[in-house]
Each structure stands twice: as structure tokens, then as C-alpha cells.
Amino acid sequence: MERFTVDYRIIAPSADEAGARAAAIALEDTVEIPRDVVPAGYVEDVILGRVETVAPEAETAGCWRARISYHVDAVGREFAQLLNVVLGNASILRGVRAMAITPDPALRERFPGAGFGAEGLRRLTGRAQGGHVCPVIKPQGSSVETLARLCYLTARAGADIVKEDHGLANQDAAPFRERVSRCAEAVARANAERAAAGETGRALYFANIAGHGDQLRDLALHAKAAGAHGLLLIPGLYGFSALHALSRDPEIGLPIMAHPSHLGPYVLSPDTGYAHGLLFGTLMRLAGADITVFPNHGGRFGFSVAECEEIVAACRAADGPGRAILPSPGGGMSLDRLGEMRRHYGDDCVYLLGGSLLRYGERIGEAIREMRDALDARPETVSG
Template identity: 30%
Template sequence: MTEQRITATYEIETAFPLDQAAATMAGEQSTGTFVRVPGETDELREAHAARVEAIEEFGDVAAPSLPGSGLPKDGGDGRRRRARVVLSWPLSNMGPSLPNLLATIAGNLSELKAFSGLKLTDIVLPPAFLDRYQGPQFGVEGTRRLTGVYDRPIVGTIIKPSVGLSPDATAEQVRVLVEAGVDFIKDDELQADGPHCPFDARIAAVMRVINDHADRTGRKVMYAANLTGDVDEMLARHDHVVANGGTCIMASMNSIGLPAMKQLRAHSRLPIHGHRNGWGMLGRSPALGMSFIAYQKLWRLAGIDHTHVNGIDNKFCEPNDSVIASARECLTPMFDPPHQGCEIIPVFSSGQSVRQAAPTYAALGSVDCMFAAGGGIMAHPGGPAAGVRALRQAWDAAIAGAAVEEAAKDSPELKAALGAFGG
């Protein structure tokens, strides 16, 4: 029986011959060192050495993209090439372990002197990982069931100011938002358990508002409580959210790490809103780090149900095609049938308003997403309720294939929003 293998794809930049550069990557991340050593038998190399599966040359660059790179001993041919390299490893090298997978596919590669650029762009994992990792518990279907929102995006927003509000002040802002008709509210990633707004007090105050509203209307707004902390703190905070009737928790993925997320997922009875803050350190450089395509697969397996992908024409540096590629990947199965797909909800955010509904729908081709707006709701001239209605009207028009300006003729909230958020 053929052993399952892990495949990783990279974009590299090097002054070394491409075959030599790829072999250096494979050796560094499996059996090799800079010289052959006792014990590194042909049999061992055959069983455990990483394989170079493909090399595709892209062209040359005029100067190194990163400092500290070197040249071949003979000085090279004066060219610095860009290429795509695909490597693979037998599963037995590390087993179905996300932390050790990360050490294998990333590890020391970015520090190798042979490279002036090296970025992980994708990974393909064997289904053996599903035997150990549970993946998302709720995903798209479960989140829709808990919010009661179908056939359109889940409209969300974020508590602002990010920090400084007391538990009662936070609850008052939540009251305004739930009465405005929003579907989803999340804490800011900066607000977890500060002395001015302790987690337990904040959740108790906020959930009183949400539960009272649900009792009156039959509609329970989902609130993602930021429980980021040490593992024991997060598990206790999860239980506090459940005890108060909450329906979602949030954790900063890069702050807690994959093993902590796995433990939180195993304990959780609620959807996990995975916040990717800090991802720019991994993804922003075209010459270093990893793509979101690869990154989100690790966290999906660890158990998140939603994650941010920025948004069309967002306030950050990410271009629109990258945003949409990230969102599509969240909705793409990771494994072939009959294995589970691990699809999660992409969350569009960062300076979003009615202006981005149509281009987002046109590019994504799906309503399976969250569309989170802060100022796009709170700064509406008619108030937050009009802001929520305007966003829904904009999405209704997009889904129907109608121009937003045409739809605004019969929708005063949408017309006001277009005027307020023009340009």
C-alpha cells in the first residue's frame, strides 16, 4: 500500500541553479544536512527524504528581494531566478500532527542563504489528518442555523471603540445594534479581559441584552465573545459564555497557536470565530511567509468555523483578487469525497459598506459569508437600523442582478447610504 504524502508548494527566488535550490529545500526539511553523515543510508533516504515533485521557472529578478542571500561557490551565472517548487513528504515523517507539519513545511526554509525569497503558497494534506483533528464543528450550515439567517450574507458588526468601554457601556452598544436588526456582533480583538472591562462581567451584561431581545422577538443575535488567553482561561471563559446563553466565541489564532485551538475546539459547544490578526506578518511580503490559502487550511483542521478575509476595496494593503481568492478557499473542500470538506465562513470586513455588496457577490458567486461593517452601519445618516436595512437592500439588489443605484430609487435607506459612503 502506498503511503500517504503531504505536498507543499512554494514560490522561490534564488541565484542557485533551480535543481540545486530545490534539492537544498528537500534535504533541509527531511533527512539531509550539508554533508552525508553516518546513518543516512540509501534505505533511509528512500523511505524518508522529501521529494522534489515539480519545478516551474517564472523568470529573473534584477535584485534580491530579501537581505542575506548568498551565491553559489562558483559565483553563479549572474541570474537570480524565480520559480515554483513542489515538495512532498511521507506522512510517517511527522504523523498527522499540525505543529510538526508546520515545522516540516516551513521550519528553517526561510532562513536558508541560498534563497532571496521563499514563500509557502499551498499545502495538500492526506485524510489521515481528519482522524486526529476534528475540523469545524458548525461551519456554514451550523452558523446559519444558530443565527436563523438563510439565503443571504450574515450581516455583522464590531464593538467600537476597541477598548475603553465598561461592561455596561458595551452592553448598551449591543442593545443599539440588536435593536437595529444586525445578525452578528463581535468583540474587537483588543478587548478580551482587561481590568476596565473584565470578561465575565462583560459577557453577563451583553448576554442579558441579547437574551432579553430574543425573548421579546424570537430572534437571537450571535455575539462572538473574545476569550483569547491561556488555555485554562479560555476553557473557563467558554463555559461562562455557555452558562449565559451565548452562541459564539472568538479567539485570536496567532496569539494562541494551533495546539491551543485544537484543545479549545475539543472543549467547545459553540462556533469558534477565528480572528487572524497578525496574519500580515506572514502574508504581506511576496517573498516571505505563507499565503492565506495555505494558512487557513491549518486553522480549519484545528477547528475554526469563521475567519476574516478582509474585503473588497478594504482599508488594508490586500488587493481585491487576493481577498476573493481567500474567501473562495474557505468555502472549498479540503479533501476529496467521501471525507468531510471542512468548509468555513469567510468574513468580509475592513471598511465595508453598501458600495462593496455588488462587487463582492459578483466575484465570490455565493452568499455564504459574513459581511461585517462598522462605520457602514453606525455612521448611516438615519442611524444603525437604517444602516442594517441599507446593507440588506444592497445585497438583495446584488443577488437579483440589479444595479445598486437603480435599487436605491425605491429604498431610501440605501439611497442615503450611497450618498454617505460614496467615492
């Protein structure tokens, strides 16, 4: 019988206690009833989570790794219920952290992942190789005219992806529908000028989808009709189910960039929540994100090198769910760090720069060209 597995890190004083906690996870995340009243047959044999292994972590005393298998019938076909099985009630237990998911064929079939992925984004931008330059259009409070002007200047200078800041929602200063229409128009004008100049690449405009939960699909369709080439969504606010629904909607059919806002509490404790690679890598792939944004090490938010590497590995793993997706490190990055970042993350990456670009003002196009030069330089000549 095919079953997918989830690996957990369990804090426990003994092997017996670790085994008992693993058994509790298997119950809580599926049937949620005492073990002695689990009905025999289908419920016990298929639906109930099954503890496969429990072993000590070699490097940490009092820590254990448990592997629990689940049948896709416990999940059904909704992404929210997948999360409920992976770390539902178990998220309320102390000392339990979900570390990895190994999908089986049935889970892969129901949740096929990104519609475009890393290769699809290259086709859309026309950039056959090299890292993707991605300026962030901000700040909140700017007028529609100011934001559209930034979109034009960065796109015209050679940006691959022009991404709205996640703080641009539907505020009075720049209402969603007007802002998206004007910004899409600005990027389209820049792309037309690039094509006339003989360039083969183009900028993709990603609009931030932010509204009431029942409005997301309508807002995404408006963005597409206005000329947006992709969507930015915050799964920590709107749910991974919203990300999954938008990614699978054939009427939308746009790549999606997932933003990490509001997800910090899920990863910051080493003893609870999710491992960095699982949340920002594997789950984003399963839910259908094409690009996943996360805080780079050395920036404002304090992710470690190892945690960032874990995320990138999960994005690119050949045996991961669906297409490989693009990691996108950001969070207080600057031009002088691009060389270091390029050496660390390579070419299959979306490089974000936001606030630091605003120092250039009307000369922001020069910063975009500097980004491109830094990402295209021969490795031995890159500084930083």
C-alpha cells in the first residue's frame, strides 16, 4: 500500500517517551480518538497514521527523529487537509517539529506542484541563463503614478521580474485595480521599447494579490486582464489553500511568487513548527508556487546559511514534488552583496533588491544594469 511519509523532530527524555509521542502524532493528525477505540478494518489499516521508525538524533541529546506514514485517503483532495494531516493537532503538542515530507505517487498526482517552475520562468522572461534580476516596487503610501514610474524605469533597464512589494494592498494611496492597470501598462511600454531595441528578453510584472479572502480569484483575473504576467501572494495571510487554488485555476494560468510574511513563527523555534526547507521549499512546491521568497542570511531577519541552503535544496531537489521552483532570497540586500549571493545561490535564482534601489531615484535603471552585470560576471571576477 502506497503511503507518503513525514519526518518529525521530537523532544523527549527517553526512547519510550519518544515512541509514545510519535504514536500520539499519528493519532492526533488522523483519527483523533483513543487508540483502543480505532475501528478495525479501513480506518485502522488505511486512515490511521502509522509510526514507521523512531531513532535518536546523533548530534543532539534528548532529540529523536520519527517517521510516520499516511495514506492519501486521509488527505482527500484539498490542500488544507494535507496540512492538517502533516501538522494539524500535532502543532499544539510541545516538542514536535515537522522536518520533511516524502510524497508517494498518489500525493504527487493530487498535488502536482508548480505550473511553470524554474524552466517555465526562463521561457517567459526569455533569459536562457543567469540569475533573474528582480526589483521590488515600493514603498507603501506612494501614488499610482510613482509606482508605475518605478515599474517602467526598472523594466526598461533590463529587469527580468518587476515585483510589487507585499505591503501594496488596496490602500487609498494606490487602489489595487488602478495601480495594477497602470503598472502593467508601464511594464508593457518598457517591454515594447526593449523589443524595438533588439532585446530578446522581457520583464514580467508580478502584481500583489491582496484583498478579502473571497475576492482573491477576481483580483487575480483583473490583474491578468490588465496585463500582469504573474501574481504575488502571501500564504501566511491567505492560506496555502489560496495559493494552491490560484495555481490550479486554468482561467488564471499565471506564475505565482509566494511571500514569507506572517510565516516566521512557523520556523523560528527549533522545537516546534516546520523546518525551513519543508515550509519554504517542499510545501511551496506542493501548493503550486513557482518562486518562493525567503530572508537571506546576513540580512535583517537572521536566517542562517544552513537554513537558507536547506530551503534552496528543497526548491531544486530532483525528487521533490512537481517542477523545481526558483528560490528568491531577499530582506535588506544591497548591490555590494550580489557577488557573494551569486556565488552562494547560482543562476537558478530570483535576486530581490528593494529599498536600497530607491537611493538611486530617477537613476534606478543604473542600479538594475549593475545588478545584471554582477549576475553575468565571470565567477572569478565577481566581487563582494
